[in-house]
Amino acid sequence: MPHTVRDKTKLLNRAKRLRGQIEAIERSLDEEDDCSVVLHQIVAARGAINGLMTQVIEGYILDHLLDDADHTPEAKQRDADELIAALKTYIK
Amino acid sequence: MPHTVRDKTKLLNRAKRLRGQIEAIERSLDEEDDCSVVLHQIVAARGAINGLMTQVIEGYILDHLLDDADHTPEAKQRDADELIAALKTYIK
């Protein structure tokens, strides 16, 4: 079972919380809150998205690269390449 | 007029697009899409949040720190401290 399925509830909860944070940013902008408020909301949302990213990466590594049962060496290689490409975009 | 008010439409549009991206992540997780899809969606959403952050910072600098008319030196100092604190959390 892929990790995004196994960890589905946990990941979905993270994504929902993140959506709530983005909606709060929208409200702050719409209600013309002090912009230092918006600044802090964005800092927090960025932390949340990084948390979601590392949780997906963690599952990806454990599930796609380590699990021997479900993946051929070719599938592992392809999945490793995908992960590396994503990290190269994320960390630059 | 504060920049988050002057740039309100532009910032709100960015925030709405970002919310759309988070909702797409939720859907992908819910529909058990391939997790490399989720990985790329998160990379894109992080780019969008960084874009929102730099646009808010840009307005903040131009409006709170440079504009001579609306702010006392004390207000500028306080706003500069707030910006620096936010950047220290963002860039670490």
Added chain:
Amino acid sequence: MPHTVRDKTKLLNRAKRLRGQIEAIERSLDEEDDCSVVLHQIVAARGAINGLMTQVIEGYILDHLLDDADHTPEAKQRDADELIAALKTYIK
């Protein structure tokens, strides 16, 4: 006096420590240390460079944008644009 001059010793010390960290990475690579060692050294060096960045930004904001005595509005505008451009590259 520009902040990079006023804070010269502090900034130089940070830069020297950072150079020491990079030299340690070179030694680890050269002596074929375990690569988890290298991984952690890079994580630490990145933290140090972010710390240097935020200290330079802090001085830049206080000195170039806030200080009324030394800068014309035009110089402030130009310096703000430079800072914003640097932040857009850093945060993306």
Added chain:
Amino acid sequence: MPHTVRDKTKLLNRAKRLRGQIEAIERSLDEEDDCSVVLHQIVAARGAINGLMTQVIEGYILDHLLDDADHTPEAKQRDADELIAALKTYIK
């Protein structure tokens, strides 16, 4: 052969270039260059350190997690945990 050994020359060259960039920052600070120069040098050095990080991660994934010959499942699990821990610190 571990990737930091196999890629030794390439990684060492990256680290040396990075050290050169840090030394240039030290010189700029010491010679009291314009601080927008320092700002851009730091942005570039950060890019270089991210490039070094992703290259080490790439080798780490291919070598420690994918290579079947040299590593027991236990060693792979331990190495995966180390990588995940490093990424959690790097991406936060």
